[in-house]
Amino acid sequence: MSLLGSSMSSDEERDEYPDGTVKLRNPNIELMDQDILYHLALGSGSHDLQEMFGDVKFVCMGGTPKRMETFAHYIMAEIGYKIPAGTQLQDISAFSYRYSMYKVGPVLSISHGMGVPSVGILLHEMIKLMYHAKCKDPIFIRIGTCGGIGVEGGTVVITEEAVDGLLRNTYELSVLGQIVHRPAKLDKRLARELKSLADPTEDPYETVIGKTMCTHDFYEGQGRLDGAFCNFTESDKMDYLNKLHDFGVVNIEMESTIFAALTHHAGIRAAVVCVTLLDRLKGDQVNTPKEVMNEWQKRPQFLVSRLIKKYLSLGGLKPLVSHGSIRSPRRYKLVQQESEAHE
Numbered sequence: 056m057s058l059l060g061s062s063m064s065s066d067e068e069r070d071e072y073p074d075g076t077v078k079l080r081n082p083n084i085e086l087m088d089q090d091i092l093y094h095l096a097l098g099s100g101s102h103d104l105q106e107m108f109g110d111v112k113f114v115c116m117g118g119t120p121k122r123m124e125t126f127a128h129y130i131m132a133e134i135g136y137k138i139p140a141g142t143q144l145q146d147i148s149a150f151s152y153r154y155s156m157y158k159v160g161p162v163l164s165i166s167h168g169m170g171v172p173s174v175g176i177l178l179h180e181m182i183k184l185m186y187h188a189k190c191k192d193p194i195f196i197r198i199g200t201c202g203g204i205g206v207e208g209g210t211v212v213i214t215e216e217a218v219d220g221l222l223r224n225t226y227e228l229s230v231l232g233q234i235v236h237r238p239a240k241l242d243k244r245l246a247r248e249l250k251s252l253a254d255p256t257e258d259p260y261e262t263v264i265g266k267t268m269c270t271h272d273f274y275e276g277q278g279r280l281d282g283a284f285c286n287f288t289e290s291d292k293m294d295y296l297n298k299l300h301d302f303g304v305v306n307i308e309m310e311s312t313i314f315a316a317l318t319h320h321a322g323i324r325a326a327v328v329c330v331t332l333l334d335r336l337k338g339d340q341v342n343t344p345k346e347v348m349n350e351w352q353k354r355p356q357f358l359v360s361r362l363i364k365k366y367l368s369l370g371g372l373k374p375l376v377s378h379g380s381i382r383s384p385r386r387y388k389l390v391q392q393e394s395e396a397h398e
């Protein structure tokens with residue numbers, strides 16, 4: 056059985072080796088002398104990727120470098136991970152000038168930029184990185200922001216299903232001039248587990264679970280009246296947003312379909328957790344003060360940290376040391392079996 060369980064039914068093709076390492080659905084890669092992960096400033100020939108990343112269990116992604124640097128420092132304190140005195144967390148991908156990546160023991164924290172193409176390039180390279188590093192059962196989580204539909208600003212939304220602008224549970228792309236569809240499936244059990252980690256008595260905000268619509272544009276694509284162009288009326292917009300609401304869409308963002316589709320295609324468990332910056336049924340402009348929004352952006356991080364600590368069974372108490380002991384896959388396995396026994 057895989058280390059952290061699996062969302063795939065037995066009749067589906069599993070894209071993992073039996074030991075839980077990530078298998079690529081691309082026969083070309085293993086025939087190459089080396090694989091350059093260009094946008095990460097890493098490569099299988101230039102770096103010992105297994106030594107650098109072999110212990111990774113959680114790959115956390117979000118739009119901005121600042122958010123992911125903040126998350127790296129936050130999770131470091133939460134899991135009690137120590138780096139040598141006098142050193143600092145380094146941006147591993149700094150020289151790509153594209154994405155920022157921080158490693159905190161078993162957790163990677165990476166910025167993905169805005170929109171499907173940007174996160175798509177990163178996902179290809181991160182999935183290949185997991186393969187080259189022989190990571191076992193990594194979990195991918197997007198920690199994002201979004202617009203809410205019928206929920207207040209500051210609400211945390213866990214995606215149960217990602218749909219595109221036509222409300223299809225799929226990621227569509229063109230390959231060699233042909234339209235290809237990939238199911239945009241997230242791990243429902245992981246989503247429910249995240250929801251169970253919300254604390255309705257302690258958290259001064261709501262955490263909900265529902266459908267997420269992923270668009271290719273922030274303005275017209277999300278039915279905003281305040282872009283540089285707009286050919287529809289306020290009433291057209293409200294009809295559309297109400298239709299989304301009736302369909303069960305709780306939030307709109309710009310990465311979830313490809314995030315769900317590529318992780319599913321790679322047999323990787325994944326979740327999307329976003330905070331709403333506004334309720335789109337009440338307006339279009341994001342006008343909440345920056346300090347408030349910065350606070351809100353930490354809310355998905357709190358939830359993801361609870362999940363990571365649950366899997367590492369730390370409760371924020373047991374300190375980890377850099378490398379060495381943290382790499383024991385056996386320990387992770389025992390912890391997971393215990394937590395499954397309690398479900």
Ligand SMILES: O=P(O)(O)O[C@@H]1C[C@H](O)[C@@H](CO)O1
Nearest residue numbers: 117118169170199200308309
């Ligand atoms: O994770 P982030 O906050 O970047 O996600 C959303 C979707 C777009 O990338 C961006 C639009 O403001 O925010």
Ligand SMILES: O=c1cc[nH]c(=O)[nH]1
Nearest residue numbers: 200201202307308309
């Ligand atoms: O309304 C919003 C807010 C954040 N991100 C989005 O994609 N849409």
